[in-house]
Amino acid sequence: ISTNTPTAELQALDAAHHLHPFTHAAALNKKGARIITRAEGCWLTDSEGNRILDGMAGLWCVNVGYGRRELADAAHRQMMELPFYNTFFQTSHVPAIALSTKLAELAPGTLNHVFFAGSGSEANDTNLRMVRAYWMQKGQPERQWIISRWNGYHGSTVGAGSLGGMKPMHTQGVPTIPGIAHIDQPNWWSEGGDLSPEEFGLERARQLEAKILELGPENVAAFIAEPVQGAGGVIVAPDSYWPEIQRIVKKYGILLIADEVICGFGRTGNWFGSQTLGIQPDIMTIAKGLSSGYQPIGGSIVSDEVAEVIGSMEFNHGYTYSGHPVACAVALENLRILEEDGIVDRVREDTAPYLKTKFEALAEHPLVGEAKIVGMMGSIALTPDKASRAAFASEAGTVGLICRERCFANNLIMRHVYDRMILSPALVISKSEIDTLIDRAWQCLDETHAKLKAEGMM
Numbered sequence: 001i002s003t004n005t006p007t008a009e010l011q012a013l014d015a016a017h018h019l020h021p022f023t024h025a026a027a028l029n030k031k032g033a034r035i036i037t038r039a040e041g042c043w044l045t046d047s048e049g050n051r052i053l054d055g056m057a058g059l060w061c062v063n064v065g066y067g068r069r070e071l072a073d074a075a076h077r078q079m080m081e082l083p084f085y086n087t088f089f090q091t092s093h094v095p096a097i098a099l100s101t102k103l104a105e106l107a108p109g110t111l112n113h114v115f116f117a118g119s120g121s122e123a124n125d126t127n128l129r130m131v132r133a134y135w136m137q138k139g140q141p142e143r144q145w146i147i148s149r150w151n152g153y154h155g156s157t158v159g160a161g162s163l164g165g166m167k168p169m170h171t172q173g174v175p176t177i178p179g180i181a182h183i184d185q186p187n188w189w190s191e192g193g194d195l196s197p198e199e200f201g202l203e204r205a206r207q208l209e210a211k212i213l214e215l216g217p218e219n220v221a222a223f224i225a226e227p228v229q230g231a232g233g234v235i236v237a238p239d240s241y242w243p244e245i246q247r248i249v250k251k252y253g254i255l256l257i258a259d260e261v262i263c264g265f266g267r268t269g270n271w272f273g274s275q276t277l278g279i280q281p282d283i284m285t286i287a288k289g290l291s292s293g294y295q296p297i298g299g300s301i302v303s304d305e306v307a308e309v310i311g312s313m314e315f316n317h318g319y320t321y322s323g324h325p326v327a328c329a330v331a332l333e334n335l336r337i338l339e340e341d342g343i344v345d346r347v348r349e350d351t352a353p354y355l356k357t358k359f360e361a362l363a364e365h366p367l368v369g370e371a372k373i374v375g376m377m378g379s380i381a382l383t384p385d386k387a388s389r390a391a392f393a394s395e396a397g398t399v400g401l402i403c404r405e406r407c408f409a410n411n412l413i414m415r416h417v418y419d420r421m422i423l424s425p426a427l428v429i430s431k432s433e434i435d436t437l438i439d440r441a442w443q444c445l446d447e448t449h450a451k452l453k454a455e456g457m458m
């Protein structure tokens with residue numbers, strides 16, 4: 001089979017043999033998957049020849065856009081030179097050395113050491129083991145608890161899935177692993193009630209201090225959080241949140257892990273979301289934009305202090321593909337493109353401000369309650385009543401799904417998270433493509449609104 005195989009045949013084979021992530025297979029197989037065959041810049045082509053504007057950069061990851069030949073060439077060169085060797089057993093290789101050196105240069109503060117993995121989930125599993133080992137090595141083995149947030153997302157391995165706060169992932173027969181506690185998320189739109197955003201931000205941040213005191217400060221190892229929650233619906237915390245979190249982690253001397261899998265590599269207008277939000281983490285989780293998704297790679301960038309402690313023991317952890325040479329070579333070339341094409345600077349100075357103005361104007365639509373965007377990651381909250389910030393009477397996600405279907409019908413990809421619509425385009429999106437994207441978003445919202453009224457759903 002090939003990209004020229006008829007769609008129906010591809011869909012039948014897909015239904016017969018291929019199991020998809022986070023999918024109800026029987027339902028998908030009834031309608032058949034959409035087959036994406038090619039992509040260029042911000043545009044996808046499917047097996048029916050439709051050209052689709054990808055408002056999600058794949059899965060928040062194709063930061064430099066599709067079709068960058070330099071990345072394919074980097075992969076080919078490396079494959080011809082050294083297609084694989086491991087970094088276990090006292091060995092290393094140029095791609096892993098070069099990439100970790102580049103990341104140390106780009107990362108803020110003393111974040112100068114990189115432990116590689118094949119994905120963001122695996123990197124967060126590294127962090128789980130690393131922070132526990134760190135405190136054992138420091139002579140405080142009772143510091144076991146790791147605190148994270150409900151509706152935070154840190155991946156899908158058993159460890160990362162436990163760190164995350166997506167309850168449906170904790171109810172499939174694999175409970176969360178011991179030693180992980182969750183506090184509430186800083187989602188003012190859905191959970192702020194009558195508090196102002198500023199009051200709410202402080203209240204939610206202070207849940208961390210309350211949880212630390214409940215567990216006993218001497219028993220707490222770390223706090224993990226996304227600078228801006230991504231898969232949770234692009235939840236932008238009120239301005240009062242992060243300074244308070246920073247104060248609390250410093251006060252109790254616990255490690256701060258910033259999960260930059262989505263926020264990293266220009267997504268928020270700086271190299272890292274931590275820089276945009278004013279966070280000083282001890283560890284940063286990276287993946288996605290690290291290679292723009294052209295190769296599977298993730299990692300943990302850790303501080304001099306953490307590296308020194310971990311480095312004074314046999315750290316019994318790692319993966320076959322930790323520092324895979326081809327993945328590292330492609331990631332390095334990807335960072336070179338981001339830097340030399342000035343993409344991160346142009347996002348911050350030019351295209352993100354342009355997008356922000358047009359994106360926030362979506363809040364004028366009758367269906368849209370709030371529109372929040374940081375750099376190139378934004379979300380709108382759909383609501384039947386803006387003033388009360390009410391949820392729809394239908395099951396959460398029903399309206400979001402309708403709107404997503406309207407997007408596909410209009411050859412635009414936006415993700416829905418319950419009844420929020422998400423945007424996270426490639427960082428190379430042009431102003432005219434932003435105009436097209438926003439025009440289509442308005443169209444989708446109008447069609448969704450019409451459908452809801454026709455069906456008496458609002």
Ligand SMILES: Cc1ncc(COP(=O)(O)O)c(CNc2cccc(C(=O)O)c2)c1O
Nearest residue numbers: 119120121153154155230231259261262287
């Ligand atoms: C903040 C964060 N941390 C870790 C991971 C896990 O990375 P891997 O998937 O490479 O193991 C993620 C991944 N985020 C992610 C992955 C797949 C789908 C969606 C979605 O929003 O639909 C989001 C993420 O967003």
